[in-house]
Amino acid sequence: MFCHVPGSVEQDMPMTSWYNISEITQVIEKVQEMLQKWPDEWEARDPKSICVVSHGFQVTAMRQELRRKQLGDVVVENYENLPGREFRVIIISTVHTKESLRTAASPKLEFFNEARVLNTIITRAQSQVIVVGDAIALCSYGQCSKIWKRFVQECIEKRNVTPESLTLEQIKQVVCDQERWTWRSMEEEEEEGSDADSWTSEAESLNADDPILQELLDESKKLRVTVSEEGLLNVKSEESAQQSNREEYVNFSLPTMRQYLQMNRNMYKRCELVKEVFDRASAFTLDDSPPLNIQIKG
Incomplete structure (x- = not known):
């Protein structure tokens, strides 16, 4: 399930951390909803089997508000503390909006950039994953934007999204408008000045005797x-x-790969590849629910 919250974030100055009151309100509504509609197959209704995952001051603010609503037994954790633990329901609060992401000093963006963090969180859920966040920010920023696009699209197709009127076309339109605005801003900055000086200084700092540089400059090789x-x-x-x-x-050719897929679906998977760094990537399976994460190195 995905809950789109186009709210605003505030900064806790002593901790230089961000929190999002709109997301906190939405998370509490979802906690109450899950406890009211607890399926029989999940065994006894237990608030301790619900875990809200976030980071920074959002965790502290979430705990305080849950206690105020007499829901203090619900677990609230930083994502770093999840390995080795399992919960019936995982609710993720991603905190940031498209506006806060424009702030150069925005810390803790693992939900937007670290596929391994997302995989760790999602695999902690035994039955249900609920994501509360800004769809525009998640689908347009960071190395995990493709993963979030896929997730939001599936939630919309399965009508498992809030608000129910949210469509992928709406998200695409806002993202496209945002990108056009960004390009206009970049063009205006380029007209005001040039980076020629910085390029010159970087070039002058190179060591002409560097053996690797010499290899590169040898055009015969x-x-x-x-x-x-x-x-x-x-x-x-x-x-x-x-x-x-x-x-x-x-x-292998495409027909050959399709043949392998039909022969053994447990071994061969259709995947979406997300490159994390130069020599490492995550492959998320497209035909499994929830998607499996295959780590690729080398």
């Missing part, structure tokens, strides 16, 4: 350069790189 977010990792000849690829990877 056909080289393949491996680069990560941390910098340049490796330089090898194109011939050796191709040989390495032949040893490590096999590319």
